[in-house]
Amino acid sequence: MSGAPAAARPVQVRGTVLANHPVGGYRHLTLAASGIAQGARPGHFVALAVGDDPSSMLLRRSFSIHRLGADDTVQIIVADAGPGTHWLTTRRPGDVVDVVGPVGRPFPLPDEPTSCTLVGGGYGSAPLFWLADVLRERGCRVDIVLGAATAGRLFGVDQAQAVAESATVTTDDGSLGTAGRVTDVLPEVLTRGGTGVVYACGPMAMLRAVTDVATAHGAVAQVAVEESMACGIGICMTCVMPVVGEDGVTRMVRSCVEGPVFRGDRVRWDSWQDGVGRVPDDAVGAPTPTTGVGR
Amino acid sequence: MSGAPAAARPVQVRGTVLANHPVGGYRHLTLAASGIAQGARPGHFVALAVGDDPSSMLLRRSFSIHRLGADDTVQIIVADAGPGTHWLTTRRPGDVVDVVGPVGRPFPLPDEPTSCTLVGGGYGSAPLFWLADVLRERGCRVDIVLGAATAGRLFGVDQAQAVAESATVTTDDGSLGTAGRVTDVLPEVLTRGGTGVVYACGPMAMLRAVTDVATAHGAVAQVAVEESMACGIGICMTCVMPVVGEDGVTRMVRSCVEGPVFRGDRVRWDSWQDGVGRVPDDAVGAPTPTTGVGR
Amino acid sequence: MSVDLRTDIAGVTLPNPLMTASGCAAAGRELHQFFDVADLGAIVTKSVMRGARSGRPTPRMAETPSGMLNSIGLQGPGIDDFIEHDLAWLRSVGARSVVSIAGGDVDEFVELATRLADEPGVTAVEVNISCPNVANRGLVFACDPRSASAVVSAVRAVLPPHLPLLAKLSPDVTDIVEIAAACVAAGADGLTMINTLLGMVIDLDRMRPQLAGLTGGLSGPAIRPVAVRCIWQVHAAMRAGILPHRPIVGAGGVRTGRDALELVLAGASAVQVGTVAFNDPNAPMRVRDELAGELDARGFTRFTDAVGHAHRVLADAP
């Protein structure tokens, strides 16, 4: 793993919905969108425009690429979370969706065979199975841990079982697998597999906890974060978070293009409280008592 | 014809698209919308909400009821004129459309058998064939004149031929029927049929010209007007036009609930210029040099 | 679910906080075809002036993204006809009426208020000061603290003490707290905000302003963030003691119970539904019920506990 991979060069295309199937509590959408697939790597995402023209919803919605299919198709897993995702989950084959992608920096891959554990929370598991394939092609051992609040919010248990050395499932309510959090089972999985790298995707709180466990086990955590994004391509500055650079300096970096994958131990996890962020005092350009903050 | 009929009492229902077929340059939509049909008469219209939730288009779009079908269905003819109608013309069977109707005052019917000529401009002919049926049930002679800019903008030539004593067609470009305007052929039709009442629906300029011809022939014109409407139910005051009342006094009346059908000779046609209206000086409450106009 | 929806507007208890917005419900008759207008907190009637008014020529409206422009020009029957027909009808169906009045000068406002002072069935008077002051180059009263205050104090003087006066503010000002403070100092018992924002649409076919009146008022969900901000600022100023506490009646882009809750958490003691009634005539009642559901889902048992709650959450934040 030699530094973060370069950011993708995205294109904008009119995608066409080829299929829209339910999978557990989610929808599995397949889009024909030429030009996205080349250059796409696990961890990249696509940013979709939502709503019928003229839509009242201006901002793009981001989705991890689940898998690429033949003929320039892109697959995503969508949770019906609000009006934009609701619109997406109700698209029918033939409908047009504007797609920008691939965006962001993908998961960095180990230079040589390494034991890897992949941790997905809810739909956060969407990009992990493709990642698992790629890792296994490189001779890596892959263990997978999937967690969710309840069984219906798990995604890809079958795929995990098919692709991984071991697949462990947790649900908060115990409706499937071990009752509890992914971090309850993670130490054992890391020990068992002799894990060197943990890849994780899911809610921020989970990523933080996974990072802690990985670090405690001497493993590197690579986490794909999810900050509110307006543009998805690096021009709006809404998606920033405090991350420590190679030089040890904390900067407010754009998670869309400088992420979404960051080394977990570089993220300043202490900067969120009740959903509101904080700019660490030692971040570059942090406000001082004499400099105000403009609009 | 004993005064204007009472305004309908509208209901609001979630309609379901049953069918959406092309007819010439228009779309023929059939909506299942229970409660609209009872109380609906020729000349009534429906006001539809447009756009997917949450729609950026707030205002309702109005459409004459073309015909009622069995089982509480309502048929309308829609021209793809802008974003709202575009959304409607692209609805598919099963899609939901919010419908308010029936709205407005319908065409007043003669108390005894009378010879009637029905004039439709473009999609303005939509409500006329149902009207023709009702008039014929009452023993009236019905002649129909349909006009449009070009053949593709005519609606219902076949229906006119089926239902009327005579059906005359004009197009501005001569692509079907007589080259010219409906008013070029109207005098002859009125004379031939001994017309007592002219019913017309179409663009404002046509309604004015038809009124002039009818009046010159001693016939009463009943015209269904089309002013920009925001609500369609009488609460916004955007759709007003100057109309002379029974008492000879001009008032700015709401064309949605006090119309859309007015006696042609009651409409102050001189009040429009280049698409902008004017409040006649003798209208009730017209601005005087000392009263301003508020926002 | 049993949320106590009652709210208090300057001493008057309403069964629930939902109102129509002035000019968006006429005098209630048409909406009564869709729901019983007596079930709303109140019907706010279209601003009425002294005499009958034809209003502006057409076009009077333009649709805009998530909103609309209107320039009706205060068309109406005049106060006598209004009292005889509209107010009487509202009374006959048991509705609570907030009567909105508008004038070209202070005298007209005073005359209107005097006519209403002894009328039965008036729940409150809303003073629409977002209309041009004939004496002051047509500058809108609500854009100048002195003019606003002159109207409010003159109207307050002729209304009976028990009848609340709501001053309706325009957002088109540099400092809405200054105007709010002027109105409260002049005797306003409550503040309604916001009125429309001044806007324009150009008709691209005729290549001139689409409205006959050139500019018009922008309303609808598009302006909701401005309404929330204005309510927040004025409520915050009240909490800070910059002006005394008065109930705020929120208006601006409310489409759903969630939208209404936004205004309430920002500081509104009642909520008006305006433009959205054009989209959905049942909206005022629907929003009432949705608001009750949203309150319940958040554990509120009384509507009044939610008023301004976001200020408390923020104050308690670490």
Next chain:
Amino acid sequence: MSVDLRTDIAGVTLPNPLMTASGCAAAGRELHQFFDVADLGAIVTKSVMRGARSGRPTPRMAETPSGMLNSIGLQGPGIDDFIEHDLAWLRSVGARSVVSIAGGDVDEFVELATRLADEPGVTAVEVNISCPNVANRGLVFACDPRSASAVVSAVRAVLPPHLPLLAKLSPDVTDIVEIAAACVAAGADGLTMINTLLGMVIDLDRMRPQLAGLTGGLSGPAIRPVAVRCIWQVHAAMRAGILPHRPIVGAGGVRTGRDALELVLAGASAVQVGTVAFNDPNAPMRVRDELAGELDARGFTRFTDAVGHAHRVLADAP
């Protein structure tokens, strides 16, 4: 179709009137992946301040009906880093750069302008006076004619004469013509309008303002009618001789060529695409081409003939 799209901004000729809006295109690099930024009239860069700034904490945005709120807090690298990297890159790809500057006091503005005065590749300087004046209780410069004028005249004094100064106005004022006149009197060569409207969204889960910075700027198609109105008012005032003629750069909710044409007919000599670039990164170029088509369809052979045309249509109306 061959419409001459050239436009003149205070003596500088641009090949076409389309620009990005400050803060909605960073410094052009990301959009250059989608189209050649040198093909636009100009790239307007994110407002830069003296030093590096982290900006505000997150959440920094909220989606609103047909718009959004943002509260970025002028995050940026500071002027030195900006000149070394961003401006140099823009120059390297042949783009025309309008550099937006922001300051907490007049001195900071002057220092920024001084640094830019001799830099090659600066097409114009846009002075973002919609930021809080540290010395004046944080009141935004653009909300007070004196503060606005102080910044503009100080910046004008240090810029070379050939370099146009665009003053960027806020719509959050009672009288935008007054501010425009103050800026022009202070030496502004052109006016950019509008900046965002102050707004707020309440997060209904956390029941507090959604933005970490509480209020934010409202932008997008929702505010277009306000932009058209402001441009109309200021252009009309110029035609009426209330202030001298200066080019207006329009901004606010432009999504399509039709929207751009609205701003142009109202009086804009150039048009910025802001928020809509988040929806469609190709929007600035798309709008350029759509605008050419709309002009052609109306018989215009030169873009400049359409500037303010609606005022002429109205003046000629019977």
